[in-house]
Amino acid sequence: MQGNNHDDVRRHNLATILRVVHRSGPTSRSALTRLTGLNRSTISALVSELVLLGLAAERQPDATRQVGRPSPVVQANPRVVAIAVNPEIDAVTVGLVGLDGVVHRRIRCPVEHSPSATEAVNIATAVIDGMRGELALRFDVVGIGAAIPGLVRISDGVVRNAPHLRWTDEPFAERLSAATGWPVVAANDASLGVLAERYFGAGVGLTDVVYLNGGASGIGGGLLVGGSLVGGHAGYAGEFGHTRVSQSAARDSAGIAGTLEAEVTRSGLLAVLGLDNTADADDLERALLASDSPQVRAEVNRQLDFLAVALAGAINVLNPQIVVLGGFLAALRAADPDRLQQAVAALTLPEVLAGVRIDSARLGSNLLMIGAAELAFEGVLGDPQAFAAGSGA
Incomplete structure (x- = not known):
């Protein structure tokens, strides 16, 4: 990677390591060396920085399965999570997904009629508010990803047209962010589905x-x-x-x-x-x-x-x-x-x-939760140094 300077190169390399352990699961330092082409000392320094940032953790491998000197295993910090929201005509679903790929919660709130954008924000906010105590004690939330069944303008999360929901030009991301205090990014649900299957499902x-x-x-x-x-x-x-x-x-x-x-x-x-x-x-x-x-x-x-x-x-x-x-x-x-x-x-x-x-x-019923979370994780995956553990709403 040719960056403008040393900081650019380091930022890129940190992002590379974090993406590998996020999408591939726990990975040994020796495997990271092979996968990235970086030398062992560089890998060691990058992993140490990710651990200090609160984005990664290290553990020793199972010694019974090792030949020779074991290489520490690096994994995404399970404490780092994203909230996922999926409004539909019959329910609003809220999930909590770890940077390690674990879906901790998937709460489906059935509705009697197709919810308006305001109603969907209110339902999602109520569910999230009910989790705040646990979130504060156990997790660091990076933000919220929303999977919307309709046409979404990616730049600002405005739902231009969701015909079944009867939403037109609804600033859903902005409203949900204002209600929860976390940054919100939104995209079409199927586009997020392809990302989830690409990284964690049939398209790996x-x-x-x-x-x-x-x-x-x-x-x-x-x-x-x-x-x-x-x-x-x-x-x-x-x-x-x-x-x-x-x-x-x-x-x-x-x-x-x-x-x-x-x-x-x-x-x-x-x-x-x-x-x-x-x-x-x-x-x-x-x-x-x-x-x-x-x-x-x-x-x-x-x-x-x-x-x-x-x-x-x-x-x-x-x-x-x-x-x-x-x-x-x-x-x-x-x-x-x-x-x-x-x-x-x-x-x-x-x-x-x-x-x-x-x-x-x-990925079954977790697919859109994982896809929406991936949208929220993108900022951290692209620039790990911008992450501040414990800074959630």
Whole structure:
């Protein structure tokens, strides 16, 4: 790394070490030397600084598994946490996620109606206030990340349009920050989902990932191209739900006819199974796998075939290494993965499809908590020296 001066280089190297232990888990000093190309004395000095900053901790390895002189193991300090918030049409979920990747809390607060932005802020703030005693005693909070099912302007966290929530130009991040006292960053939920799966789930080690999330608010997506998250000009890239897949007059949340979001729906699957809106993605998957109803099979086949149209288009255009499906889309895939694979293959160039894997998200119900927390952690990961332990609200 060529920095402007010694401080720039050191800041970069500190960030590199912290990112490795954050995303890869506990790592020995000797492994850090190999991974970064830095010499042992430099690694030792950087680790010592991260420990002093309160961002890392060291421990001795299991001596029974070592040959020769053991190398100390470096890990992210589990005391450092981010708060995650995910408002949806049927609930507001608040999580507490450690820099070591542990989800300490996931509190889902059901709502009787789609919450306004103000109501979502109030609910999240009440949950956070209920945790303040524990936070003060046990944790150092870096800030809050919010995963929003809609179009979010990344620069200031304004929700430009979340159709199912009926939010337009809502300064959600600003309001939540004012209410809690912590900095808040917000982004589209599916874009955060692709980051979470890239670092901790099905996309680990991959550079080109397409992620589609199916939730109560419809279908969104995230893109990783060449190792970089693709946001587009204003941060709205990845809206796969509005891809046209049929000639149907059925309309999606934006009023566009014949789209993926109009044809492939959680509500359609719940209805044919006789389940209510309290069922989560895991409940839905279990019900789909257990059902032998011809009506259920017909609806699953119909939705899988429309999903295949959208996936084939994405694969033909982007040539990813993997397509990851989350939320109810993962449950839909689980009902008949072979049918989905064959339907995609029938619509995709063989040369482009070769080597592409279609898989389900690995992080389950914690996915958006981890993705939102990653958004909040980014400032610390990019500049560890700016972190001040114990400075939370």
